[in-house]
Amino acid sequence: MNPRAPLLAACIALAPLHALAVQLMSAPVAIANPQENTSLVSRLNALDNRPGLSADYSFRISSQHPGVVGQKITRAQHTYKGLRVFGSETVVVTNTSGDIVSVAAADRRPGLTPSAVTPSGIATPSPPPPDQLTPNLSSDDAIARAVQAVAATGATHRWTPSAELLIYPVMKTVRTSSAANKPDDQLNAMDVEEVVDRYALAYLVQLRMALGSKLIYYDVVVDARNGDIINKWPTLQTVIGSGNSQYNGVVPISTSATSGGFQMLDSARGTGGKYGGMAITNANHSSPNNPDPGSIYTNSSNTWGDGLQYNGGSTTNANGQTAAVNALWGLMNTYDTNKNVLGWQSLDGNNTATYIAAHVGTSYDNAFYDDSCHCMYIGDGNSFYSLGAIDVIGHEMSHGVTASTADLIYAGESGGLNESNSDIGGEMVEAYARNGGTGSSVPASGNDWMMGKEISKSGEPLRWMYKPSKDGSSPDAWSANLKNMDVHYSSGPNNRMFYFLSQGSKADSGSDYYSPYLTKTPAAMSGIGNDKAYRIWFKALTTKFTSSTNYADARNKVLQAAQELYGATSKEAIAVQRAYAAINVGADIDEAGDGGGGGGEAVEQVVNGGFESGTTGWSGSTGVIGSHSGQAPYEGTRYAWMGGNGRRSTETLTQRVQIPATASSAQLSFALHIDTAETSNTVYDTLTVSLRAASGSLLTTLATYTNLTPAAGYQIRSFDLLPYKGQQVTLSFVMREDRSKQTSFVLDKVNLLTR
Incomplete structure (x- = not known):
């Protein structure tokens, strides 16, 4: 080894680790051309040369979005004999020269080692033999079976149904060997794992339908050999349930001049899309089962709305405009939170504009995100007030971020994490907006940690993030039954985790902020604040989560994100472990102990x-x-x-x-x-x-x-x-x-x- 000849930069004092956390996402990335995709797939195949792999196994590029400056994130689905393996994929981070920087994966491919044996000693089943990889049903047959399965006979298709032939791993939950004799009520999320029980040739049928006033959005897995329904789950992503804003007083809104006045088209945020910029349109009571977004709101002056709940009259006068003011202010702040704090532009990171349609239906008690149009619809409310509150907008728009990145399957534990990400996004947008909507960090306060409180006529929110069980249905901690719950309830434990990560807990067992699972010192864990918590969570979502990520996997990947941002033994990494331990996912550790591993037994x-x-x-x-x-x-x-x-x-x-x-x-x-x-x-x-x-x-x-x-x-x-x-x-x-x-x-x- 020769004497070193370093640059002057080598002698600069070390940058504090916290500075790494303010790295921004890069500008919109150029989508790779077919030749570049082929090259990346070749490199992935070369890297993934474990025993058992053959030419039958490959990758299919599914999406690309920005990483931190100088990096690109690519999601590659796993294929077997040319068919996608559902829920099995790799997330690849590459630099400007195309070198692979990091890889995260969920591997459900059949017949591989060393991942063929689980901690419980269960071998991965073999794939369907070649003679069972030819479907007996056509795609039209599969769609008809799916429609029948969701009781949608007579419904109309809002969007053309699709049926993708794929390999579907039928999963089951097993205990790890160390938890073989644990009582059920003492199981931790790390005591069990999801393993493949069998593989089926199947169609994934996506239905986006309407029946009467009801939207029927479902994904249905149909056995391609015998027509049996293997699985199904609803996919409609809802909240349940200077302009004059109804909830926020007089607020600045970004509009555009047009002939004879102004329109609610924000050309400063986002490009392309349906309207060429972020827009608010007037659905004018269009039926929620097949809503027409209508035209962009216009006004003769640039003062909009009267700040009052919609009274059921005109949707274009000052009172009717208020719902649009709510929507535009919420959309602007959602965009600004992610761009100014993280560098992430619009929903997909590539700055593609979206829109919100106000006044959907008549007295409609819902707001929902529709990924088919990458847009949001807002009802005027009946049991609720108008559903355009800031956290509701942030929630729904965050569904668009999930759909563009991890695309968490909207069922089971992954579905709960999908909903939780939207609740987290809603709260962080609320904190940012309430403190002026400017700056490069999420403020430490300003949000109320209650989802949808402002739209509630009773004063009761839809969800309490700090103690989910206050709604009577959501659990405070992980249990083996979590995967069987509605995703709006299975989101509860992760919401509580994020609250503890940001704000910390309390040691008083009678407090809403207490967790019996925090058994180490101190009993009241310390939080790291909104800004750091959101950066860690967003990094995990965009660079590590896959569509099948469950609570145990999320804990490990959020921990990796914290370690990369702040250090393997940092207080932030310790806080992640304690926050997940607080919801029965992983073991608790002492706050002053090492934060680098998998819990107190590292x-x-x-x-x-x-x-x-x-x-x-x-x-x-x-x-x-x-x-x-x-x-x-x-x-x-x-x-x-x-x-x-x-x-x-x-x-x-x-x-x-x-x-x-x-x-x-x-x-x-x-x-x-x-x-x-x-x-x-x-x-x-x-x-x-x-x-x-x-x-x-x-x-x-x-x-x-x-x-x-x-x-x-x-x-x-x-x-x-x-x-x-x-x-x-x-x-x-x-x-x-x-x-x-x-x-x-x-x-x-x-x-x-x-x-």
């Missing part, structure tokens, strides 16, 4: 991950380990300085680690600082992080970092290694420099914490 599998004991535990180019004046450590005094030579060179560090077969979580994390003298927009120098089997064969490449991704200070990288439980694997860091201009990859604080 075990470190890496020897000398901070390099303070020199070369102990490490093999390869161990001369890179030490302490030098040109670089600062993440913590302690030593680190591994890979690269920085300014000449053609290769350096490696490896360590063999064991991931216990009984592990319920396995989190790899490390601190990495990159600086470079390269100036071209070309990859010259790389650091590849991978796992290898005991035989030496490549299991997977976790990430590749390059000279194109330098940063002042360390960044925390984390990966879920649970798919490799029961194996002894070699953790490998390989640095390659070209013939000139140094790039330094400085590594510290390598942890593999298992529970």
